[in-house]
Amino acid sequence: MAGMTSTARPYLNRRLAEFGTTIFAEMSALATATGAINLGQGFPDTDGPEEIREAAVRALRDGRGNQYPPGPGVPELRHAITAHQRRRCGLAYDPDTEVLVTAGATEAIAATLLALVEPGDEVVALEPYYDSYAASIAMAGGRRVPVTLRPAEDRFRLDLDELRAAVTDRTRLLLINTPHNPTGTVLTREELTAIAGLAVERDLLVVTDEVYEHLVFDDAEHLPLASFPGMRDRTVTIGSAGKTFSFTGWKVGWVTAAPALVSAVRSAKQYLTYVSAGPFQYAVAEALALPDSYFDGFRSDMVARRDILATGLAEAGFGVFRPAGTYFITTDIRPLGEKDGFAFCRALPERAGVVAVPNAVFYDDREAGAPFVRFAFCKKPEILQEATDRLRRMA
Ligand SMILES: *Cc1c(COP(=O)(O)O)cnc(C)c1O
Numbered sequence: 257m258a259g260m261t262s263t264a265r266p267y268l269n270r271r272l273a274e275f276g277t278t279i280f281a282e283m284s285a286l287a288t289a290t291g292a293i294n295l296g297q298g299f300p301d302t303d304g305p306e307e308i309r310e311a312a313v314r315a316l317r318d319g320r321g322n323q324y325p326p327g328p329g330v331p332e333l334r335h336a337i338t339a340h341q342r343r344r345c346g347l348a349y350d351p352d353t354e355v356l357v358t359a360g361a362t363e364a365i366a367a368t369l370l371a372l373v374e375p376g377d378e379v380v381a382l383e384p385y386y387d388s389y390a391a392s393i394a395m396a397g398g399r400r401v402p403v404t405l406r407p408a409e410d411r412f413r414l415d416l417d418e419l420r421a422a423v424t425d426r427t428r429l430l431l432i433n434t435p436h437n438p439t440g441t442v443l444t445r446e447e448l449t450a451i452a453g454l455a456v457e458r459d460l461l462v463v464t465d466e467v468y469e470h471l472v473f474d475d476a477e478h479l480p481l482a483s484f485p486g487m488r489d490r491t492v493t494i495g496s497a498g499k500t501f502s503f504t505g506w507k508v509g510w511v512t513a514a515p516a517l518v519s520a521v522r523s524a525k526q527y528l529t530y531v532s533a534g535p536f537q538y539a540v541a542e543a544l545a546l547p548d549s550y551f552d553g554f555r556s557d558m559v560a561r562r563d564i565l566a567t568g569l570a571e572a573g574f575g576v577f578r579p580a581g582t583y584f585i586t587t588d589i590r591p592l593g594e595k596d597g598f599a600f601c602r603a604l605p606e607r608a609g610v611v612a613v614p615n616a617v618f619y620d621d622r623e624a625g626a627p628f629v630r631f632a633f634c635k636k637p638e639i640l641q642e643a644t645d646r647l648r649r650m651a
Pocket residue numbers: 359360361362363386433437465467496497498499504507508509
């Protein structure tokens with residue numbers, strides 16, 4: 257049998273046994289096999305700004321970053337990260353001691369958990385959660401304690417009593433994500449104030465994944481958790497260039513936090529990749545300094561795409577949670593007479609020629625996630641139009 261030795265011990269260890277393969281591999285294979293439009297995985301089908309691509313080419317040609325860059329990241333990028341943070345949200349970080357460049361947000365999450373979590377520590381995370389959280393908690397030997405975001409009217413909300421009840425004497429940290437993948441929820445000032453209050457009261461560290469900080473729509477506002485009272489020095493903030501600049505293949509991410517926390521995360525990170533993406537670091541430094549018009553244009557572009565997909569999905573009969581952020585729409589399939597997101601997504605490529613992802617994979621409480629299905633809208637408008645036409649025909 258695959259994955260077994262003759263003595264029947266599985267190759268994959270117990271910590272990772274439940275993470276065999278990701279749903280994205282299965283769904284992308286289905287998309288290829290059926291020729292369906294892939295709205296499953298969240299990567300843009302159009303590359304980021306030409307001038308930033310040229311900046312990467314220039315760095316390569318000029319021999320900047322072709323050899324190991326400094327462990328914490330090249331100074332140009334660390335300065336650009338702190339300048340961007342100051343300009344966006346008034347938070348001041350020291351580029352020399354309070355910034356660490358990582359191989360995407362994914363490594364930042366892994367290194368942070370490997371550094372901060374002792375085996376047996378509890379990590380409270382919002383559910384549904386980004387799939388790497390559960391695996392990283394497991395690799396660190398921690399125990400995940402999910403707090404479920406529940407749909408109420410138009411959005412998924414955090415139940416503050418549930419959050420409070422999830423914290424015990426063994427809780428090491430809270431793992432937050434806003435804007436939130438996959439629900440598209442942007443945590444409100446009230447919700448964030450409560451999270452901050454709880455962290456201060458129980459003296460907890462907080463890790464906050466804010467890779468969609470620039471993808472916030474309509475009246476919603478992205479409020480960095482580190483800016484709340486008492487949070488500056490207990491919060492590890494994780495960012496990434498992938499989503500903001502549509503270069504998900506470059507894998508340039510970062511951590512900003514107080515010096516002692518950055519130093520701890522660096523201890524783990526130096527034995528994961530040590531360093532990565534040398535020339536791309538210089539290009540991302542230029543990207544972060546782009547004028548507001550870039551960020552505004554990117555956002556309005558994504559709003560238009562969200563609206564095409566949200567309208568089409570509603571017309572096709574889905575229950576639609578109109579996202580306030582990210583580039584995902586979570587839908588409810590019960591109005592279509594369906595209740596099992598897994599079965600629905602496995603059949604959808606054949607039925608309609610579209611690929612989506614069952615939200616249940618982002619839940620421990622699979623029951624709670626069963627009727628929800630996620631679609632990505634970081635695709636060309638004509639692709640979204642074609643996908644929604646197909647879904648309407650299915651209905
Ligand atoms: C895409 C994504 C990441 C991973 O970012 P990379 O920079 O590509 O590693 C992390 N967190 C969330 C919520 C994401 O959606």
